[in-house]
Amino acid sequence: MEFRQLQYAIQIAAEKNFSRAAEKLHIAQPSLSQQLSKLEKELGVLLFHRNTNSVELTHAGSLFVEKAQQIVDMVGEIRQEMDDISQLRKGRLIIGSMPITGAHMLPSVLPVFRERYPEIEIVLVEETSAILTQLTAEGRTDLSVLSLPQQESALEYDVLIEEEIRLAVPPGHPEARSADRGGTVDLARFKDEPFIVLKKGQGLRQTAIDFCLHAGFSPRIVFESSNIETVQSLVAAGMGCAFVPAMVERGKWSELAPAYLSIDSRPTRTIVIARRKGRYVSKAAEAFIATALELLGKTPKTGG
Secondary structure, X not given: OOHHHHHHHHHHHHHOOHHHHXXXXXXXXXXXXXXXXXXXXXXXXXXXXXXXXXXXEOHHHHHHHHHHHHHHHHHHHHHHHHHHHOXXXXXXXXXXXXXXXXXXXXXXXXXXXXXXXXXXXXXXXXXXXXXXXXXXXXXXXXXXXXXXXXXXXXXXXXXXXXEEEEEEEOOOOOOOHHHHHOOEEOHHHHOOOEEEEEOOOOHHHHHHHHHHHHOOOOOEEEEEEOXXXXXXXXXXXXXXXXXXXXXXOOOOOOOOOOEEEEEOOOOEEEEEEEEEOOOOOOHHHHHHHHHHHHHHOOOOOEEO
């Protein structure tokens, strides 16, 4: 059994497709199929059921991939620890981020980190919160910027910031003047309003729905978008209301800026920097976490 065969099996399990797995591994598909068949013959078990358009793990395959992932992780950790012990300044960090949140947070962190550690390469992975959570739990990112709550037990994290979530309404909305007075509004009064939410897979979508349910009503969703900027533009155009984190609110200078109302309960969201629980944290990763905590002004608080 060869180490690369473990990596091949893990990638096939992740992609559920030989062509995509081969592409990610940068090898020819026939070579990948040949290596898998060789591995299955050596083990004496079938690891995958081959279908027309996809492959599925067998029971033996699930056990094998789980153990293979542990071995691959361990080898990676050994290499990283040896690099740290030898005090190599070069390194590579894979940082996952939700696109809009990252766009507002990372420009405060990355330039300073690059200035302090110029030899450490940063690879940025931008995905929805659902996909990013899975990638982090699988160890396919070193660190990821995510929001709470997290249902994935395989993660541990440090809290970066907590920010208020406010209700964005069209500028001409009767309640819009509350924003100018600095007052708060009762969310229950918006039970008959149309709402614009993010698409499934984005953490803020469920948060928005939960806010409404807690206020005693189910939101009437009229539009969905994958981009919070599009959501804000639609609100400003009078298409409905939406929940928007303070970090991404538009200033009054914008031609398409909603009015932002503070809700009586002052709901917040917590942004964390997460990693796979129990995974070795490299010196480079420790430095990145410390830099982010320093620049974003949050007292370190660990959870998981």
